[in-house]
Amino acid sequence: MSPRVDVSEQRREQILTAAETAVADKGLDSLRMDEVADRTGLSKGTLYLYFKNKHDLSLALLERVLDQELDAVEGITATAPDAENALRAFVDRVVVDVERVIRVIPISYGFLSIAFRNRRVQQALKQYVRRYIDALVPILRAGIESGEFQPADPEEAAIAVASVVEGTMLLWMYDRTMIEPARHIRSGVEHLLHGLRRRRG
Amino acid sequence: MSPRVDVSEQRREQILTAAETAVADKGLDSLRMDEVADRTGLSKGTLYLYFKNKHDLSLALLERVLDQELDAVEGITATAPDAENALRAFVDRVVVDVERVIRVIPISYGFLSIAFRNRRVQQALKQYVRRYIDALVPILRAGIESGEFQPADPEEAAIAVASVVEGTMLLWMYDRTMIEPARHIRSGVEHLLHGLRRRRG
Amino acid sequence: MSPRVDVSEQRREQILTAAETAVADKGLDSLRMDEVADRTGLSKGTLYLYFKNKHDLSLALLERVLDQELDAVEGITATAPDAENALRAFVDRVVVDVERVIRVIPISYGFLSIAFRNRRVQQALKQYVRRYIDALVPILRAGIESGEFQPADPEEAAIAVASVVEGTMLLWMYDRTMIEPARHIRSGVEHLLHGLRRRRG
Amino acid sequence: MSPRVDVSEQRREQILTAAETAVADKGLDSLRMDEVADRTGLSKGTLYLYFKNKHDLSLALLERVLDQELDAVEGITATAPDAENALRAFVDRVVVDVERVIRVIPISYGFLSIAFRNRRVQQALKQYVRRYIDALVPILRAGIESGEFQPADPEEAAIAVASVVEGTMLLWMYDRTMIEPARHIRSGVEHLLHGLRRRRG
């Protein structure tokens, strides 16, 4: 809204974008400051004007990746008529940007191993799950409260859905030929839905 | 088959065990040949008698971790009376071993980002999923064929179960306070079971 | 001579004062243009309008420190009745601003190691000693010529006095608990005085 | 005495010697790890096997310089018949290796500015003064107790002597043409001696 956009913030984004591409191309452990500089067209020294050190840049990258991920997830406005369709809408949305996800998901995985030791990583990851689950709980609660779903703990159900989504993605990382993310996420969630659904008669 | 176990194989195991502990303590990216040598009590040069280079050692480590994981999973002899209880036995076994898993799981995650670029890593991970699913399929097929479960694709159902197990574990890595692996793996699988179960009447 | 002090000169002083504080706080080798800019409130570029480069700034700093030091020393108007008391007045004056000295003395010391290699530093330091000794020689010469002191070379005696003063200060830098500058400078000079004094009888 | 000399200690010495020469040639602030490596004929990496980092190497250098200095000072066995001649012997010895001193003294000076901030430097410098004074006190005490010198505090007198020696050296660093260390240290100490001496008659 301000007439002059903060150049500094643009630079950070520019650098993070370059870093993200570099990581997507070569892996987190092959990330080199030199290469980030090259890809931005900036000099190496400039990177250090915006990030204290390489570690700091990496963490900022993780945070940005998770944020974008959450933006996608939270942006799902369930305009669906019922919980079941809301959940399907959710899955559709997740499945739609599987392409983007595959580029950046390994970034998060690369950080899992330091999550125990680094509070900032820990915070970022925790917040991610928290918000992810928080996006799902209302849908499930609505279904349970309306009687569309069987009685259940909404958070546990949300965690089940999230684990199917994230777990399938993970299996897909393991084997990209065996797992088809769109299909298997859908079928997994359908199985859950089937279990959740109230039986008539 | 020789009565005398190859000393050389013992050495490899000794080294891999040291490396595994090192990675569990400090993360894959902080793995140093120096430290492996220290933890083994061997000299640095000796490591190179048993592994071509660091990369080779890391891959051997990944393979060993996945193998041990599979040994646990495949060792589950379903002596259960029906598919439902066989699945529960499976989950119980997985859950029992969560302590060990948490130590070594980040090792696999650390390799996910290389999987695209390294065929040997890719093979190891693929095989892991393949065998994991292969351990589940028979249980589900039996249930479906016996009419205990509703008609479904056994492999898809197996993938759903696997994704719940692995996905919950992943979420747990993200947030160890929010997720309780034993409880949430069980409740996730119960939701699936509920969906799979054939409705009577 | 212009009624209006040169703004430019004010800026230089402002910068040198900031630099002096920075050096006092963190040592000469930790002096950073960045920090001088910060402490001045000026921009880094501006520093280069007033000093050709960092080296130039450092030298100006040395010269200013030595000048201030000399101002203090030369400002001692010996209104004393005799040489002995003139010398005591000198010491009193030196001792009085030990607090200021301790802040800036390390600055000179930091330059000693460059003195061999840099003519300008050398000139500044030489001039300092020259004027320091020149401030003392008249006092000692007066004492010697009046018969108050024994026959001696006035310059050698002046150097002895200066070495006690500067040497005690140096020892004090080495160990601030063992040496008390005021007390030990005084006692050192008293020993010299005692030796200089003409014996009666 | 052990049949096999510790190579590791030799290497440290070798490195420190190279560093000392480098510092003597170009000043402490121009010390480069690269150059030390070149001068030793070792590789850069090797330096880091023996010293944690550059700072650590510098401190070891300071410690070695001060130790050698003290070895020289403490090695003065006063076989002199009286205190006065013992003191002269002391001065003679100091004066004799002025050549070596001039090479290494600026090293200590370079550290004075961080003495406030670094405990290890502080300890090294403190110990230096302590041992320096401790080498002088016995001579002066003997003279005072035997009645050769006038009543005085032996430590204060020792500090006076030390300040003349170190102070003259310092002035000499300031101006190498004006000060002749041998001559002016001698004349300074003679003035002190004259003051200390008991007057007859």
Add this chain to the structure above:
DNA sequence: GATGAATGAGAATTCATTCAT
């Protein structure tokens, strides 16, 4: 087989200096 001292290519980081605005 085993050792561990030495290596050196490669990466991160620093900071005086410049220059377009």
Add this chain to the structure above:
DNA sequence: CATGAATGAATTCTCATTCAT
């Protein structure tokens, strides 16, 4: 005059790998 973002050469430091013993 003043600015401060950008630079990049210079330096420190790391660590997998080798090899003489």
